[in-house]
């Protein structure tokens with residue numbers, strides 16, 4: 001091992017490395033320049049020293065303020081940029097007081113997995129297959145024209161993508177609810193009653209017992225839950241395509257709603273929803289949308305919150321707690337790697353080959369379909385999730 005001496009700057013050694021825990025991540029959404037130094041678009045990890053995180057973070061914090069300066073403007077006094085500091089860019093206002101901003105994920109980030117997934121989607125979108133399914137939307141107490149068309153759009157734009165990716169799209173019943181009691185009534189009215197328990201909020205898929213031969217997709221009405229990124233945002237627009245993907249999954253299994261590892265069931269709904277969304281929201285890549293989702297909109301299930309969630313913890317479909325719910329966010333990465341490694345046809349075969357209603361037998365199904373031991377795949381998945389910063 002070689003020990004190199006770090007050059008000392010005028011302010012001594014206090015600020016050279018982060019001595020305090022990170023304040024979290026800060027997303028820079030356009031390429032910026034501070035005092036002539038480039039800060040490319042991407043996610044930065046912020047560490048402070050001798051100053052509180054709240055003074056640096058957020059839209060009114062120092063980092064935001066510095067980013068807003070004209071490219072060659074000086075920093076407000078007494079701040080200075082430590083040009084001779086080693087590692088991540090650092091700003092200091094005096095001895096032992098300042099912060100550093102380290103670019104952890106550039107926005108243009110790609111790896112061989114994301115390149116391949118982009119290729120699979122791009123190729124699939126050239127397919128001639130046409131979605132002919134009929135979707136019946138029922139809005140509790142109606143909706144304005146804008147809300148109605150934008151609610152429908154979230155699914156109607158996803159369906160052709162699902163179809164072109166090779167999934168069978170079938171007729172759907174979509175209950176857009178202002179409250180759960182109305183959902184219960186509608187399930188009864190559409191003969192979806194099979195005595196299964198109903199969650200206490202809309203935003204779920206109710207299995208295949210309804211009059212149309214499928215299940216029912218439930219979601220919140222825009223008027224009763226205004227998601228924080230708006231009517232055009234990913235948060236609102238992901239719910240119905242996610243629940244609809246459960247209908248696809250249900251039809252791929254021979255006996256309805258198969259019992260699969262949670263990362264597979266929920267991670268798939270998230271992953272393919274994101275593929276659909278990024279195909280009509282092309283200003284960002286699917287990886288950027290993924291990052292936006294789990295770093296900006298739902299950091300409670302993001303890379304920091306889910307760091308310790310193991311594949312095991314994300315497997316039991318009836319598991320509870322944050323680590324289990326990380327199956328939606330972190331678990332999506334396992335699906336991504338699965339599609340990258342074994343392709344969409346084998347991905348679909350995993351449903352068809354499942355002959356027992358027990359997620360603990362997934363290793364048998366997996367081996368039969370892919371020829372790979374599930375435990376070996378999990379080792380690769382673990383490595384992949386770590387590489388992606390989770």
Ligand SMILES: [Zn+2]
Nearest residue numbers: 242246266269
């Ligand atoms: Zn789900």
